[in-house]
Amino acid sequence: MTKPVAAPSRDARAKRPGHVLHVSATLALDSGVELAPYTIAYQTYGKLNADKSNAILVCHALTGDQYVAEPHPITGKPGWWDTLAGPGKVLDTDRYFLIGVNVLGGCMGSTGPADIDPKTGKPWGLSFPVITIADMVRAQKQLIDHLGIEQLFCVTGGSMGGMQVLQWAAAYPERVFSAVPIATAARHSAQNIAFHEVGRQAIMADPEWCGGAYQQQNRNPARGLAVARMAAHITYLSEAALHRKFGRNLQNREALTFGFDADFQVENYLRHQGITFVERFDANSYLYITRACDYFDLAAEHGGALANAFRGAATRFCVISFTSDWLYPTRESREIVHALNAAAANVSFVEVATDKGHDAFLLDEPEFFATLRGFLDGCAQHRGLPGA
Amino acid sequence: MTKPVAAPSRDARAKRPGHVLHVSATLALDSGVELAPYTIAYQTYGKLNADKSNAILVCHALTGDQYVAEPHPITGKPGWWDTLAGPGKVLDTDRYFLIGVNVLGGCMGSTGPADIDPKTGKPWGLSFPVITIADMVRAQKQLIDHLGIEQLFCVTGGSMGGMQVLQWAAAYPERVFSAVPIATAARHSAQNIAFHEVGRQAIMADPEWCGGAYQQQNRNPARGLAVARMAAHITYLSEAALHRKFGRNLQNREALTFGFDADFQVENYLRHQGITFVERFDANSYLYITRACDYFDLAAEHGGALANAFRGAATRFCVISFTSDWLYPTRESREIVHALNAAAANVSFVEVATDKGHDAFLLDEPEFFATLRGFLDGCAQHRGLPGA
Numbered sequence: 001m002t003k004p005v006a007a008p009s010r011d012a013r014a015k016r017p018g019h020v021l022h023v024s025a026t027l028a029l030d031s032g033v034e035l036a037p038y039t040i041a042y043q044t045y046g047k048l049n050a051d052k053s054n055a056i057l058v059c060h061a062l063t064g065d066q067y068v069a070e071p072h073p074i075t076g077k078p079g080w081w082d083t084l085a086g087p088g089k090v091l092d093t094d095r096y097f098l099i100g101v102n103v104l105g106g107c108m109g110s111t112g113p114a115d116i117d118p119k120t121g122k123p124w125g126l127s128f129p130v131i132t133i134a135d136m137v138r139a140q141k142q143l144i145d146h147l148g149i150e151q152l153f154c155v156t157g158g159s160m161g162g163m164q165v166l167q168w169a170a171a172y173p174e175r176v177f178s179a180v181p182i183a184t185a186a187r188h189s190a191q192n193i194a195f196h197e198v199g200r201q202a203i204m205a206d207p208e209w210c211g212g213a214y215q216q217q218n219r220n221p222a223r224g225l226a227v228a229r230m231a232a233h234i235t236y237l238s239e240a241a242l243h244r245k246f247g248r249n250l251q252n253r254e255a256l257t258f259g260f261d262a263d264f265q266v267e268n269y270l271r272h273q274g275i276t277f278v279e280r281f282d283a284n285s286y287l288y289i290t291r292a293c294d295y296f297d298l299a300a301e302h303g304g305a306l307a308n309a310f311r312g313a314a315t316r317f318c319v320i321s322f323t324s325d326w327l328y329p330t331r332e333s334r335e336i337v338h339a340l341n342a343a344a345a346n347v348s349f350v351e352v353a354t355d356k357g358h359d360a361f362l363l364d365e366p367e368f369f370a371t372l373r374g375f376l377d378g379c380a381q382h383r384g385l386p387g388a
Numbered sequence: 389m390t391k392p393v394a395a396p397s398r399d400a401r402a403k404r405p406g407h408v409l410h411v412s413a414t415l416a417l418d419s420g421v422e423l424a425p426y427t428i429a430y431q432t433y434g435k436l437n438a439d440k441s442n443a444i445l446v447c448h449a450l451t452g453d454q455y456v457a458e459p460h461p462i463t464g465k466p467g468w469w470d471t472l473a474g475p476g477k478v479l480d481t482d483r484y485f486l487i488g489v490n491v492l493g494g495c496m497g498s499t500g501p502a503d504i505d506p507k508t509g510k511p512w513g514l515s516f517p518v519i520t521i522a523d524m525v526r527a528q529k530q531l532i533d534h535l536g537i538e539q540l541f542c543v544t545g546g547s548m549g550g551m552q553v554l555q556w557a558a559a560y561p562e563r564v565f566s567a568v569p570i571a572t573a574a575r576h577s578a579q580n581i582a583f584h585e586v587g588r589q590a591i592m593a594d595p596e597w598c599g600g601a602y603q604q605q606n607r608n609p610a611r612g613l614a615v616a617r618m619a620a621h622i623t624y625l626s627e628a629a630l631h632r633k634f635g636r637n638l639q640n641r642e643a644l645t646f647g648f649d650a651d652f653q654v655e656n657y658l659r660h661q662g663i664t665f666v667e668r669f670d671a672n673s674y675l676y677i678t679r680a681c682d683y684f685d686l687a688a689e690h691g692g693a694l695a696n697a698f699r700g701a702a703t704r705f706c707v708i709s710f711t712s713d714w715l716y717p718t719r720e721s722r723e724i725v726h727a728l729n730a731a732a733a734n735v736s737f738v739e740v741a742t743d744k745g746h747d748a749f750l751l752d753e754p755e756f757f758a759t760l761r762g763f764l765d766g767c768a769q770h771r772g773l774p775g776a
Contacts, residue, residue: 205611223593
């Protein structure tokens with residue numbers, strides 16, 4: 001394996017452009033820890049209208065960030081939802097005010113384990129409190145309050161972003177006019193936890209991890225983090241997508257080499273995914289964010305009945321899943337829909353037929369786009385927003 | 389993560405009881421390398437009859453070995469097919485003579501990368517030639533010749549063992565009266581290769597791996613190998629099996645700990661799988677054996693048409709798959725069956741309904757057992773073997 005490039009230092013990440021809200025008030029975390037002060041890094045796209053009724057909070061997935069619709073400051077690649085968000089696009093920045101927020105525990109400006117603990121003057125590392133999806137949402141709410149937005153027009157996101165959507169709707173129903181959880185689940189399954197645990201063990205097995213204190217020792221568990229990313233990446237694609245993209249095609253060679261180089265394109269692709277990931281991501285953040293997902297179980301927090309999470313909500317829901325998503329399969333979305341129906345909520349459900357797997361929510365999927373556009377148009381009409 | 393115990397040394401593995409055939413003749417490998425001398429470690433169960441017509445070759449999966457129906461000499465656990473093989477069982481040692489063979493490249497006595505290269509007097513490590521499923525079968529054939537067995541009554545095995553079954557039937561049809569490939573495929577898919585590549589990268593990312601020369605340096609990439617095993621182990625179980633066995637149950641605790649210990653039973657289970665695996669397996673062997681699977685593509689070796697691999701064969705086939713096996717799903721078995729039908733071969737096909745995933749072939753599955761028993765009884769009648 002080519003040795004991955006060292007991760008950008010905390011300083012390098014700190015130099016990226018963008019908005020940061022500094023919060024001095026205490027955030028009461030699920031763990032019982034009181035976090036203060038902390039920062040929330042965010043980006044916005046489009047213009048907030050006069051009555052602040054056109055804001056869409058876009059929640060990112062595991063390794064995403066606030067750069068929804070503009071080039072990423074480290075990689076230079078387009079925003080992670082560039083397919084969907086921008087002028088005239090489905091998340092139309094000519095009509096809506098989009099807000100992207102780096103999650104608490106992240107490594108792109110919101111307080112996370114790579115930051116300096118003000119109490120010690122050293123990076124938090126593993127002394128950072130374990131956070132939950134609800135904690136992430138609590139932090140986001142501080143930002144929404146700060147922006148003076150009484151009610152978000154919509155909260156949306158895929159995968160872990162979808163968990164935040166569900167948490168928003170459950171915790172602050174009056175603040176959410178509409179909610180679109182995509183390719184997600186109301187709780188992490190045993191298989192989901194298992195894959196995350198493999199990633200964490202890959203990181204923690206890397207001697208460069210140094211018990212989480214790699215920053216102080218000027219080291220970086222890049223190899224472990226790359227392996228974690230490779231394992232996770234397989235779960236983002238369907239078997240059919242891998243077959244179509246790569247099959248058993250060889251990588252720039254005519255025949256098998258009878259060695260351990262990347263003979264197959266799929267090997268080369270995975271190695272590339274691992275190597276490029278460590279250039280932009282912090283290993284401890286990966287531990288914390290995967291843990292937050294594993295802990296997510298919305299029903300358990302509502303007496304064991306998911307419907308209880310949504311009782312009395314006036315929020316309009318559109319639940320979207322993808323047929324070939326085996327990480328958060330359609331049956332997980334159906335459970336959400338059943339609970340919403342049991343709570344007499346206003347809900348649409350669309351299962352989009354695609355062979356692209358979990359990653360479909362990041363890709364150009366016409367049926368998905370049409371569904372989301374139609375739902376938002378309907379909500380905009382109800383909300384009294386001007387048409388496209 | 390608890391630091392895994394160091395792997396047993398080559399010497400410790402060499403002290404296990406069992407049969408070893410020393411071959412001085414050259415083995416012409418697919419890579420072009422000529423391997424000589426080499427050893428084949430094997431175990432037998434039951435009694436070979438007078439006309440040597442009751443022999444069943446049992447081919448093991450990725451990390452299995454020759455200890456099919458007796459306690460494993462390192463772990464002390466029952467043989468890996470103890471459910472199925474023994475007196476009065478489906479693979480009835482009162483009727484049949486079972487032969488278990490450690491594959492070439494393995495670490496339980498057959499020549500592999502942990503052995504001493506006679507040319508250098510040092511362990512082979514990565515200078516061991518990359519071997520293929522066909523090479524494994526070529527080595528097995530030397531043993532069958534040595535035992536004086538003109539025709540095997542049956543060749544069977546699951547997973548990588550099933551690949552060997554297909555290779556036997558394709559390469560030496562006249563030596564195989566019946567063949568039972570279980571939970572397998574005629575070629576490794578992109579997703580199969582991807583999971584193997586993650587495992588290899590986990591091993592090679594471990595600094596203890598030392599470029600494959602860990603034995604000379606008295607080191608052992610146990611952590612990398614444990615991570616590889618954990619990732620692979622997820623693929624052996626269905627999502628439903630993981631859910632039924634573990635769900636979101638906590639491990640010996642009443643509540644989440646808000647830390648990175650194994651809060652969930654599924655995490656503890658996976659860690660245990662990783663730790664115990666490294667006690668009995670060699671990391672380089674893992675690289676070589678996974679590579680052999682990745683290289684397997686029986687159709688490609690027969691002009692691109694799988695049916696060509698089986699033309700003219702008199703072998704009786706029984707192809708078995710499991711509904712919830714997502715590693716080698718039923719569609720892979722169907723492709724084998726279609727090819728056998730196109731070659732006008734004698735073939736039965738059974739898809740066993742189970743939610744246990746790929747590992748079902750190792751477990752007590754009544755429909756699977758009944759299928760195999762019935763097929764073997766029919767074959768025994770045709771072969772003129774006495775009834776049960």
